[in-house]
Amino acid sequence: MANISPPPFSPEYKKEVDDFFASLKKVLKNSPVPTAGVISFTRHYRRKTGKWLADQLHISPPAFHTMTENEKERKSNLKTLEKTAYALNCDLIYLLVPKD
Helix, strand or coil, X not given: CCCCCCCCCCHHHHHHHHHHHHHHHHHXXXXXXXXXXXXXXXXXXXXXXXXHHHHHHCCCHHHXXXXXXXXXXXXXXXXXXXXXXXXXXXXXXXXXXXXX
């Protein structure tokens, strides 16, 4: 596979991108991922039961339990997170954040 360089950014756009990721990194540095997973964390914040969310997602309580366990183990897929975000009236933000 050939190594193809992306087109150069304008200086203004590069600054906008750099500033965005710098701000995001500050937030993420001080915001560890909840150990129970973001689905459970957000569900509790919204004061909803697991049964309520399972009903909203049209899945059984055992399937809901499996879904939350998978999320804790980082086995969730994007479609599941999108449906869950919608059910909880949340925005799903999916980002790749450069480490350097």
